[in-house]
Amino acid sequence: MAQDSAASPGKVPRTARGRETLRKLLDAAAAEFGERGFHEASISGITRRAGTALGSFYTYFDSKDAIFTALVRDMSARVATTAAAAVSEGATGLRREREALVGFLHFAREHKEIYRIIDEAEFADPESYRAHYEGTATRIAARLAEGVQAGIVRHGDQEVRAWAIMGMNVFLGLRYGVWDDSRPVEEIAEVAADLLGEGLNRR
Amino acid sequence: MAQDSAASPGKVPRTARGRETLRKLLDAAAAEFGERGFHEASISGITRRAGTALGSFYTYFDSKDAIFTALVRDMSARVATTAAAAVSEGATGLRREREALVGFLHFAREHKEIYRIIDEAEFADPESYRAHYEGTATRIAARLAEGVQAGIVRHGDQEVRAWAIMGMNVFLGLRYGVWDDSRPVEEIAEVAADLLGEGLNRR
Numbered sequence: 001m002a003q004d005s006a007a008s009p010g011k012v013p014r015t016a017r018g019r020e021t022l023r024k025l026l027d028a029a030a031a032e033f034g035e036r037g038f039h040e041a042s043i044s045g046i047t048r049r050a051g052t053a054l055g056s057f058y059t060y061f062d063s064k065d066a067i068f069t070a071l072v073r074d075m076s077a078r079v080a081t082t083a084a085a086a087v088s089e090g091a092t093g094l095r096r097e098r099e100a101l102v103g104f105l106h107f108a109r110e111h112k113e114i115y116r117i118i119d120e121a122e123f124a125d126p127e128s129y130r131a132h133y134e135g136t137a138t139r140i141a142a143r144l145a146e147g148v149q150a151g152i153v154r155h156g157d158q159e160v161r162a163w164a165i166m167g168m169n170v171f172l173g174l175r176y177g178v179w180d181d182s183r184p185v186e187e188i189a190e191v192a193a194d195l196l197g198e199g200l201n202r203r
Numbered sequence: 204m205a206q207d208s209a210a211s212p213g214k215v216p217r218t219a220r221g222r223e224t225l226r227k228l229l230d231a232a233a234a235e236f237g238e239r240g241f242h243e244a245s246i247s248g249i250t251r252r253a254g255t256a257l258g259s260f261y262t263y264f265d266s267k268d269a270i271f272t273a274l275v276r277d278m279s280a281r282v283a284t285t286a287a288a289a290v291s292e293g294a295t296g297l298r299r300e301r302e303a304l305v306g307f308l309h310f311a312r313e314h315k316e317i318y319r320i321i322d323e324a325e326f327a328d329p330e331s332y333r334a335h336y337e338g339t340a341t342r343i344a345a346r347l348a349e350g351v352q353a354g355i356v357r358h359g360d361q362e363v364r365a366w367a368i369m370g371m372n373v374f375l376g377l378r379y380g381v382w383d384d385s386r387p388v389e390e391i392a393e394v395a396a397d398l399l400g401e402g403l404n405r406r
Binding site: 039094116119144157160163169171198 | 240242296297300318319322323325326333336340347350354355356357359360363364366367368369370371372373374375377378379382391394395397398399400401402403404405
């Protein structure tokens with residue numbers, strides 16, 4: 001989702017300055033929800049962090065629920081953009097999955113609050129939670145289908161594979177991104193790509 | 204965790220009847236927390252579902268937090284037991300992972316509340332949340348190491364692999380266990396085992 005469509009219906013900013021305020025509010029919301037959790041977070045906490053007036057909040061959002069939904073969708077879109085940006089031009093199949101994972105692991109380290117926010121959406125905004133994972137899995141399945149077309153990925157059930165790969169990435173990001181970032185991202189991605197590319201079986 | 208050690212310290216049941224009451228309370232807690240979430244759930248809701256007196260609750264647990272922690276650990280132990288029980292005697296390597304996944308997918312379908320409960324532990328009881336995943340990953344890594352010993356699994360970083368496989372299983376359980384159980388469990392496990400065994404690369 002482009003950040004300027006993150007506002008509540010009828011509240012889309014029309015100026016560069018408005019878009020900047022909206023971005024500040026979303027970043028402040030990430031910090032507020034990430035640190036305090038959905039229930040404890042407050043609109044005044046968000047505007048204080050953003051350094052904006054309370055009125056600015058209501059210029060763009062109807063409620064705490066509305067900015068939380070916008071934030072989940074914004075983070076979901078940023079995960080997609082980050083993964084896409086991390087992939088080299090023309091990379092397909094395993095190389096593409098590996099580069100996307102490297103991008104995601106860096107993102108998770110830089111935005112550790114993302115897990116808490118997405119995971120809390122399971123309770124505070126189940127629709128956005130589901131949309132995030134369904135959207136991500138659909139993108140992975142499409143990448144795999146392109147890899148099959150290119151002749152480098154084996155035929156198979158791309159939907160089930162996509163959910164498996166997404167789960168793998170999410171848990172590697174939790175363990176080696178959020179909880180402990182002491183190991184090089186490339187090292188984690190190397191093990192994952194080897195597992196995904198060649199499998200476990202000794203030949 | 205054995206169910207009779209699930210009670211609060213000093214409150215372990217000493218009779219078969221006591222253990223039965225404790226089990227009833229844990230099952231009722233799974234339904235109460237699963238349906239209403241941690242914040243809305245109440246001790247009286249749990250005892251009503253269990254058909255026990257309020258006094259019985261305090262015979263075994265100190266608080267709502269205490270039974271929630273006991274429940275997360277009980278579910279975590281049941282996931283471990285279920286996966287172990289689903290594996291044929293002597294199965295190693297990929298066959299073992301596949302059978303464990305089949306067991307887990309059945310468990311997720313029969314206990315759909317488990318996701319909500321474990322996921323809510325991230326917020327309500329982070330220590331148990333972490334212990335659940337660290338414990339599960341440690342078991343998977345140990346299984347893989349045995350597979351290497353047996354000469355059927357390729358050498359590699361078993362810890363990273365274990366987190367990848369666990370994530371895969373968790374997301375397949377969410378998608379094909381909890382959200383939509385229309386596809387046969389064996390079919391999902393077949394795709395996952397093929398991916399895990401042979402990898403994506405066309406040869």
